[in-house]
Amino acid sequence: MSGCDNRKGENSKDNISTISADEGLPRELSQISLSSESNSEECHCDEKHSESTLKNIYGYYQSQKLCDVVLIAGECRIPAHKVVLASCSEYFAAMFTGSLREAWSTEITLERIDPQALRSLINYCYTGSIELNSETAEILMTTANLLQLNSVTKACCDFFEKQLDPCNCLGIAVFAEQQSCLSLHAKALEYSYQHYMQVVKHQEFLALESDQLASLLKSDELNVQSEENVFESLMTWVQHDNLNREKHLPTLLKLVKLPLLSSEYLIDKVESACGNVAECQPLIMEAVKWHLLPERRSLLFSNRTRPRTSTIGRLLAIGGMDGYKGASNMEMYDPRTNTWTPFMRMGARRLQFGVAVMQNKLIVVGGRDGLKTLNTVECFDLTSLSWSTLAPMNTHRHGLGVAVLGEGPNAPIYAVGGHDGWIYLNSVERWDACSRTWSIVSPMAGARSTCGVAALRGKLYAVGGRDGGSCLRSVECYDPATNHWTNCAPMLRRRGGVSVVAAGGYLYAVGGHEAPANSAGGRLACVERYDPRTDSWLLLASLSCPRDAVGSCLLGDRIIAVGGYDGVQYLCVVEMFDEEGNSWRKLAPLSTGRAGAAVVAVPPPQLF
Known part of the structure; x- marks a missing residue:
């Protein structure tokens, strides 16, 4: 049997072949040998x-093959792959990789998932594509937020941002807050x-809850022309x-x-x-006192006396020295955007x-035109953007201080001190808007130029400056x-080229120099405040760097210091004083x- 079997096995070689890898190949090709010198990898x-x-994988999803889970929402059943869902959603990742029974x-x-939204989001997990429109975006964002599909949530946020309109922005804000976006x-x-002025005309504004309206009214960023607009919008909502x-x-009403x-x-109004509402009467009385007792305003300061950003107006920086022949251009600062933009030019160069x-x-x-001292006066109309000429002063003056004393269209303008090209002046002139003429008033006790001049509580103050011999504290x-x-009480430091601002019942003396103006040192960064009630000065936080010839102004209820000269260069730095924090913060x-x-x-520009 075995011999027969062996022969049969041997004969079977004709029918069954065992083929080696190198059989039938030339010997030199039976093995592939790479050069040891190349030692290459790829x-x-x-x-x-x-x-x-x-x-x-998307094909398997469409054909419902290899699916290992079925998601059920209402009557909708969606077969899917756990690994795909967990890869896209933190919600599903926690569900399928944790110890929950859903794993x-x-x-x-x-529960409480919209079936169509779920189907669209599962499809997104496979394709990375989803269609957003005004009818589906809200429910898709709600569902995506629940399932922690963060990329879809962001896409929905971007979609809603592009759809913002005065008629829907309040609703979008409420919805976004609910979704923690x-x-x-x-x-x-x-x-x-x-867009507050347009928003108040739409139904969403009228449908606000009282706390939602309160969050709007308390914002100082409402873009209104005046506080009247805010009061009228409140009454529209109430009525x-x-x-x-x-x-x-x-x-x-407190807001x-x-x-x-x-x-x-x-x-x-x-x-x-x-x-007729008893709780409102103290608020009305507070406002009346603000008008009737201006000398007590420093005691009445509150959030209600701080103007909104859109109503404080804009800041103009006009002329000055710029390192060349002197600037004749103007720049306008917008506090809402913290930006400076070119505005107009003066009719002629003045310093x-x-x-x-x-x-x-x-x-x-x-001022002076570079060669001679001027007594001319020009008027720029912010409404028509046109220049006109007014009657000249009686005396030529540069380095003078100018301030309006009082309120109303006929409040007088005072031109104080200065230099006439030959001597330092103590004389003062007053412009009468009714007669359109300048008249001489009582002179100061001492001559002074480059002093700071400001009006406070119905009086005019002349601060510091130079009298030819030295810088003044007086x-x-x-x-x-x-x-x-x-x-009055003298300042703590001598200050020529000083800038003075009246704010909150005080005078603020900003920067200046206490050595000759043409010397390398002696410029001041320190700021001091005068209290007329105690006739005393107090040092405050200093500017970021020493300088004189600073331009300063009260914008709303904040003091802004602009530019200046540090003895080496003309500065473009702009700073705002924070009285509560006694600090200066840089602006654009x-x-x-x-x-x-x-x-x-x-x-504000709306008014001109």
Whole structure:
């Protein structure tokens, strides 16, 4: 048997062949030998591997093959692959990789999930594509947020941001807050503030809850022309459902800056609309006191007396030295955007001049043109953007101080001290808007140029400056009722080229120099404040660097210091004083350095 079997096995070789790897090949090719000298390696990378693999997986999803879980939402059943869902969603990753029973369940019911939204989002996990429109974006974002599909949530936020409109921005803000989408919430609120005057005309505004309206009214970023707009919007909301909303009036009225309304408006509008509500009467009385007792305003300061950013106007930096022949251009600062932009040019070049603002007009007084001292006066109309000429002063003056004393369209302008090209001056002139003439008033006790001049509580102050011999500490106060100057407590430091601002019942002396102006040192960074009630000066936080010829102004309730000269260069630095923190914070810089610029606050652009 065995011999027969062997022969049979041997004979079977004719029918069954065993083929070796190198059989039938030439001997020299039976083995592939790489040169030991090359020792090369190569990494193959298929750039389309991920795409083709996911495409194949999507094919299995469409044909419902190899699926290991079924998601159930309502009547909708969606077979899917756990590994794909877990790779895209933190929610599913926690569900399928943790110790929950869903990790090994083959059917999972998702409560309170929209079936169509779920199907679209599962499809997105396989394709990376989803369609957003005004009808589906809200439910898709809600579902994506629940399932922690963060990329879809962000796409929905971007979609809503592009759809912002005065008619829907408040609703989008509320929805974003509910979904904890902080970026969209902030942008929707910012849009609501910027377009507030249009927002209040739509149904969403009228449908706000009282706390939602409160969050709007308390923002200083509301873009309104005046506080009247804010009060009127509040009353529109209350009167839409007066029976149920009048009880919220006292709380919401606290968020309106009543002291910043005119006394006429307070009596004619606010008193008539809210005076019958007992809790509102103290707020109205506070605003009336603000108008009737200006000398006590420092005691009445609150959030209601701080103007909104859009109503404080804009800042103009006019002329000054820029390192060349002197600047004749103007730059305008917008506090809402923290930006400077070119504005207009002066009719002619002036240095060391004074500027006052009256009724949407800039009054540019004196100065020098580089060769001679001027007595000319020009007027720039902020409404028509045109220049005109006013009657000249009696005396040629550069380095003078200019201020408006009083309120109203006919408040007088004072031109104080300066230099006439030969001597330092102690004389003072007053512009009468009715007669359109300049007249001489009582002179100061001492001559002074490059002094700081400001009006405070119905009186005029001349601070520091130079008298030819040295820089001055002395301060004088002019009372128009008596036409007389009196001496006040001197500053703590001598200051020539000083800038002075009146704010909150105080005078602020900013920068200056205490050595000759043409010397390398002696410039000051320190700032001091004068209290007329105690007739005393107090040192405050210093500027970021020493300088004189700083331009400064009160914008809203904040002091802004602009430019200056540090002894080496003309500066473009701009700083704002924070009284509560006793510190200076830098703002956007000027486009070019300048010193001795006239810096004034002007009404918002809507008004001119």
